[in-house]
Amino acid sequence: MARYRITADDVPFAHEFLRDPFGYRSPGLQRILNVMRGLGPEGKYVILCKEPYRRWQLGRLPARRGEPISEIAGIEYHDLASAERDVFLRRWRDLGGPEV
Amino acid sequence: MLSLIAYTNTLSAAPGEVIEVKASSYGARFYRADLRRVIQGDRHPQGPGYKDEPVTLDLGGVRPARRQAIRPGSYVRIEDRGNVLADLASFTLAVPVQPTLMSGERTIFLLSNPGLELLIDSNGRPGARLGETKLSLKETLIRGQWTLLVVSCDKAAKTLQLSAVSPAGHIVETGRTSAAPRKLEGQMTTVMIAARAPGEGHFDGKIDSPVLFDRPLEPLEAMTRLALPQTLSRSPDLIAHWDFSRAMEGTDVIDASPHQLHGVTVQCPARAMTGWRWTGQCLDWRRQSELYSAIHFHADDMTDAGWVTDFTVTLPADLRSGLYAIRLVPDDDETQAYHCVFAVRPPRHGATGNTVCFLMPTASYLAYANHRLGLDVPGTEVGMGRLVEIDRHHAFLQEHPELGFSFYEVHADGSGVFHSSRNRPVLDLQPGVKGFLGGLGSNIWQFNADTHITGWLDHHGIDCDVITDEDLHREGLSLLRRYNVVLTGTHPEYYSLEMLDAVQGFVDRGGKLIYLGGNGFYWRISFSDRHPGVIECRRSEAGIRPWEPGPGQFHHAFTGEYGGLWRRNGRPSTHLTGLIMSSQGFDISEPYELTEAASDPRADFIFAGIDRSPGRKFGAFGLSGKGAAGMEIDRADFTLGTPPQALILGSSRSHTDIYLMTPEDMLDPTPDMSGTQNEAIRSDLVYFETDGGGAVFSTGSIAWAGAMAWNFYDNEVSRMTLNVLKRFDRQG
Numbered sequence: 001m002a003r004y005r006i007t008a009d010d011v012p013f014a015h016e017f018l019r020d021p022f023g024y025r026s027p028g029l030q031r032i033l034n035v036m037r038g039l040g041p042e043g044k045y046v047i048l049c050k051e052p053y054r055r056w057q058l059g060r061l062p063a064r065r066g067e068p069i070s071e072i073a074g075i076e077y078h079d080l081a082s083a084e085r086d087v088f089l090r091r092w093r094d095l096g097g098p099e100v
Numbered sequence: 101m102l103s104l105i106a107y108t109n110t111l112s113a114a115p116g117e118v119i120e121v122k123a124s125s126y127g128a129r130f131y132r133a134d135l136r137r138v139i140q141g142d143r144h145p146q147g148p149g150y151k152d153e154p155v156t157l158d159l160g161g162v163r164p165a166r167r168q169a170i171r172p173g174s175y176v177r178i179e180d181r182g183n184v185l186a187d188l189a190s191f192t193l194a195v196p197v198q199p200t201l202m203s204g205e206r207t208i209f210l211l212s213n214p215g216l217e218l219l220i221d222s223n224g225r226p227g228a229r230l231g232e233t234k235l236s237l238k239e240t241l242i243r244g245q246w247t248l249l250v251v252s253c254d255k256a257a258k259t260l261q262l263s264a265v266s267p268a269g270h271i272v273e274t275g276r277t278s279a280a281p282r283k284l285e286g287q288m289t290t291v292m293i294a295a296r297a298p299g300e301g302h303f304d305g306k307i308d309s310p311v312l313f314d315r316p317l318e319p320l321e322a323m324t325r326l327a328l329p330q331t332l333s334r335s336p337d338l339i340a341h342w343d344f345s346r347a348m349e350g351t352d353v354i355d356a357s358p359h360q361l362h363g364v365t366v367q368c369p370a371r372a373m374t375g376w377r378w379t380g381q382c383l384d385w386r387r388q389s390e391l392y393s394a395i396h397f398h399a400d401d402m403t404d405a406g407w408v409t410d411f412t413v414t415l416p417a418d419l420r421s422g423l424y425a426i427r428l429v430p431d432d433d434e435t436q437a438y439h440c441v442f443a444v445r446p447p448r449h450g451a452t453g454n455t456v457c458f459l460m461p462t463a464s465y466l467a468y469a470n471h472r473l474g475l476d477v478p479g480t481e482v483g484m485g486r487l488v489e490i491d492r493h494h495a496f497l498q499e500h501p502e503l504g505f506s507f508y509e510v511h512a513d514g515s516g517v518f519h520s521s522r523n524r525p526v527l528d529l530q531p532g533v534k535g536f537l538g539g540l541g542s543n544i545w546q547f548n549a550d551t552h553i554t555g556w557l558d559h560h561g562i563d564c565d566v567i568t569d570e571d572l573h574r575e576g577l578s579l580l581r582r583y584n585v586v587l588t589g590t591h592p593e594y595y596s597l598e599m600l601d602a603v604q605g606f607v608d609r610g611g612k613l614i615y616l617g618g619n620g621f622y623w624r625i626s627f628s629d630r631h632p633g634v635i636e637c638r639r640s641e642a643g644i645r646p647w648e649p650g651p652g653q654f655h656h657a658f659t660g661e662y663g664g665l666w667r668r669n670g671r672p673s674t675h676l677t678g679l680i681m682s683s684q685g686f687d688i689s690e691p692y693e694l695t696e697a698a699s700d701p702r703a704d705f706i707f708a709g710i711d712r713s714p715g716r717k718f719g720a721f722g723l724s725g726k727g728a729a730g731m732e733i734d735r736a737d738f739t740l741g742t743p744p745q746a747l748i749l750g751s752s753r754s755h756t757d758i759y760l761m762t763p764e765d766m767l768d769p770t771p772d773m774s775g776t777q778n779e780a781i782r783s784d785l786v787y788f789e790t791d792g793g794g795a796v797f798s799t800g801s802i803a804w805a806g807a808m809a810w811n812f813y814d815n816e817v818s819r820m821t822l823n824v825l826k827r828f829d830r831q832g
Contacts, residue, residue, distance in 0.1 A: 022486070022540055023688055024756050024776070033482070040478035049491040049534060052143050059490060061475065065501040065512075069490060080540075083487055 002035040006097040014092060014100040021084035036091040045087045047077065056083055102496045103127035104165055104430040105503075105525040107405065108440045111462045112568040114448050116417040121426055121440060122407035124525075125165035126496075128430030133159040135413065138423040138441065140555030140809075141531030144542040147723055148555055148812050150532060155424070159413055165430060168408065170502045170524070173302035174401035175295035176342070176353050178363030184339060185289040185361070186213060189281065191339065192252040192313040193218060194322040196267075196376035198394070199241050200513035201304035206399075208249070208303055209310055210292040214281035217296070218251055218262075220303070228262045233279035235262050239272050246308075246376040247272070248323055252316040253281055263319035267376055271319055291363065293342070293353075294397035298366070302399035304513045308375040309393045312339040327377070329390065333357055345393040348372045348385065348657050350630030368403040368519045368634060370396040372657035374650070383652050386660045398511040402504035403521035403634050421446050421454065421565040423554055425531065439530040441547065443566045455584040455829055456564040458554060461546075461592040462522075463569035463599070463625055466635055468546050469526040470497055471506035474536035477646070484536065485687030485758040489543060491534045493527040503527070507594075507623075507637050508646050516639065516647030518657075523633045537686045539725030542806060549724065550589040552805035553616055557587075559813045560822060569599055573627050576602040580611065585828040590617040590802045591732065594625045594637065595666065604676050610793035612828035614821070618783065618802040619681045619732035621673040624666055628658035638663030642764035644684065667740070667764060674741030677798040678786040679734035682765075685758035685775060689730020689803040691720035692750030692785050700747055703787060705827045706797070710816050718750055718785075719817045724806025728817050730755070733783035734800035746788035752801075755781055787824075797824045 013029040025033065042063035047056040048071060058075035062068065077083040092100065106123035113119050123131065139151040180186055188211075195218065197208055202224035209218040217229040224240035228251045241247050241264070248265040260279035264272040293310060294303040311326055315337050325332065332341045333356055342363065343356040348371040353363040365371070372385040375393030385392035413426060425439035443460050446452045473480045474488040475498050481488050490498075497503060504524050505517045527533065528547070535545025542549075557564055564587075571579060573596050580586060580602055600621060607613050623643065626636045639645040640654035643665045656663050666672060667680065674680045697703065698712040710718075719728025729752035736742040755775030760766075765780060766773055775781045783800040790796070807817040 027757075030757055033485075037481040037485075038478050040481075041476060044478060044481075044488075046474070046488045046490050048495065049489055052491070052532075052534065053145055056489070062498070065472075065476070066499060068499055069495055080486070087487055 004035050006095050008098045021081050047083050104438050106440050107525045112443045112445050112571050115419045119413045120409040123410045124168035128165040130162050131165050131428045131430045133428050136425050136427050138425050138531050139558045141548040141551035142542045148809050170405045171299035172402035172502050173399045174367040174369035174397045176293035176363050178291040180289035184359045189255040190315050192317040194250045195310040196246050196248045196308035198246045199305040206303040207296040207301035213284050213287050213289040230260050230279045231282050235275050235277045237273045237275050250319040250322045254316040265319050303397050304399050306394040306396045309344045311341045313337045314339050344395045345389045367401045370518050374652045384655050403519050405524040419444050441529050443568045445567050446565045451582050454563050454565045457583040457586045458564050458566045460568045461589040463594045466520045467507045467594040469506050469520050470503050471508045493533050510647050519634050521634045542723040552809040556808045556813050572602050573598045577605040580606040585612045587614045590805045592620040593622045595621050596625050607794040608792045613796045615677045615798040626656045626658040640664030672741045678742045678746045679798050679800040680740050682733050682735040683759040683781040684732040687758050689725030689727030690752040691717040691727050693753050694718050694750045697747040698749045708823050719807050721810045722807030724803035728804050728807035729783035729801045731802035735782050736784040736786050743788050746786050748784050750785040752783045
């Protein structure tokens with residue numbers, strides 16, 4: 001669905017996100033997030049609550065109802081901001097974004 | 101993951117009444133049960149703390165846990181009477197079909213004796229079986245298009261013939277083979293429509309009123325006969341005409357032939373659906389019901405798990421009204437406990453003396469029951485502005501779609517889910533369960549967000565009755581009239597006409613309403629005595645909605661009501677609350693900025709002990725997005741019905757650009773309709789009195805309750821809510 005493609009011009013927006021993963025965004029960053037967050041459902045990154053509000057594990061959604069969510073072994077987070085930053089960078093690379 | 105899940109036969113029971121508990125093991129070997137009063141279900145470390153308390157009641161000891169199956173898939177079942185079907189020798193079956201999914205073999209019609217089955221094979225080709233004989237056509241059916249299938253058996257000629265005919269009368273293909281029906285003596289003859297058996301060979305798509313004749317007919321003759329259904333009953337060769345356009349409100353399937361071989365629907369397929377002769381002549385099935393001759397079946401329809409009862413609980417006669425749960429602890433592991441939540445309502449005869457009522461929005465809980473927004477819908481993360489969090493309930497739901505859907509899903513064929521039910525486990529209707537949409541912080545939704553309110557009531561020692569939407573629907577104002585004050589939940593979005601009339605009537609007659617939510621009183625729903633525990637919603641034009649019901653199908657089957665927004669039905673929420681749905685976003689919330697109207701003497705009681713300087717930020721904290729105004733928000737709009745005397749005490753002045761204008765407001769889309777740009781995207785805090793001596797305090801924000809619970813309920817939002825409740829609870 002998404003038309004926008006990430007280019008080198010977007011690197012400042014990546015820095016903007018990494019500074020603060022929550023809250024108000026510049027229009028440029030919002031456009032990138034719309035692309036990233038609209039991906040899926042197959043392979044979509046999600047975070048699995050292992051201990052409520054304390055520990056999360058990275059996971060990916062399956063293609064269809066009834067199939068299990070896959071857990072990415074060894075990738076855990078102890079706060080939501082860390083999870084947001086890590087997934088942002090994974091998606092940035094997946095979408096061909098330049099080095100940040 | 102979950103090892104035991106369960107449900108009860110009701111979400112509301114009075115003291116002394118009996119509740120049935122139905123459980124199924126998903127790995128558990130045994131379980132114990134106890135009764136608990138649920139007070140506060142949010143487990144966020146900065147929240148007021150999870151709180152429930154045991155009720156002394158012996159629910160028995162250890163019980164074995166056993167697996168109970170769920171068989172999704174809707175169908176029609178008909179039993180023969182007077183051997184009308186059993187005596188058939190030669191016959192013709194004519195049935196228009198419109199498949200919407202064509203993977204795997206799917207049964208359209210099954211006559212058990214002599215073993216006739218009309219089906220679509222795994223390649224989408226129509227076929228017929230008669231005993232051991234199988235006949236297939238070469239042309240595949242086209243998804244979403246009507247085709248008349250005519251299958252006939254000539255006993256004398258020993259032939260089986262199958263034809264596919266287009267609605268324009270073009271014979272697409274005819275196949276023929278030799279076959280002779282062989283009766284199975286001593287077996288009851290049954291008809292199944294849209295399934296071979298429960299859970300087997302389910303058809304996705306529309307089937308239009310099958311007709312059975314007792315002699316072979318050529319396909320165009322059969323088509324001519326079907327085109328004039330009103331004349332069929334006088335035809336001596338008619339065996340059955342299952343006229344789906346009759347009795348559409350319920351589960352009965354009427355045979356319009358003189359034989360009266362009536363049947364029933366199972367698992368609530370969609371009725372009052374446009375049939376093969378509908379071409380836009382009429383948009384309301386009550387006007388030309390004969391054009392609504394189709395039923396839309398889904399292999400994943402599921403409104404009744406149908407589990408047998410494990411045990412019953414007789415509630416103590418002196419049990420106080422409130423939120424409760426029958427807690428099932430599998431294998432002595434409390435971390436795996438499953439909670440069957442319900443309300444203990446006041447006694448049916450006689451009052452408790454409580455003058456405050458919490459209206460538990462169970463219709464909205466059902467609308468969201470087992471919702472899969474974070475699983476099925478990629479765009480959910482865009483609207484949340486955060487990663488999707490999956491807890492073990494969501495992970496279980498992902499692997500068990502047989503638990504059925506909410507109004508937020510589409511069926512596997514892409515059509516909307518019109519029905520939701522409490523006759524099944526509802527995993528998210530438990531304390532401690534996280535949501536997808538609840539905002540940065542607690543991230544809880546609906547029931548759990550509402551426990552911020554019940555926790556607050558408990559914290560302040562306020563005695564109150566709890567009644568559910570279903571109680572309200574059935575008893576109306578006769579139930580509400582005993583109270584001085586009614587408090588809503590955080591998101592009372594789905595309302596039947598009876599519910600809306602009751603709350604409006606309460607306010608019109610001097611009742612005081614505290615609307616503690618956002619996007620309330622938005623969608624119209626229907627209950628039906630013919631479908632206990634099920635609600636229907638058809639999301640017609642406008643509204644934030646994941647699907648539309650399809651052209652001509654905007655009227656509910658249960659009642660005939662025009663579905664969709666109350667705003668489009670002449671009953672905008674402004675009439676009741678002074679507010680109307682403005683926008684939604686699920687990342688962060690905002691404070692209100694107080695206005696000059698906050699200093700109006702009429703608002704003195706609201707601001708007792710609270711700084712009301714104009715321009716001051718009020719409620720800049722909370723567990724739901726860190727502000728009191730957020731998630732789903734409502735604004736006052738005098739052009740849309742906000743009473744002119746309403747005081748707008750405060751307004752949120754900005755939201756992130758996740759927040760967008762609603763479709764009903766976005767008549768002409770322009771690129772300035774987001775939270776940082778558009779004045780209409782705001783939450784207004786409103787107070788007004790009514791002519792009948794009533795009064796309304798409306799927060800217009802789902803996040804409000806999360807602010808009430810902030811700092812152990814010690815904050816200005818909590819204080820303001822208490823100021824209002826205390827004044828409203830004073831008579832006069």
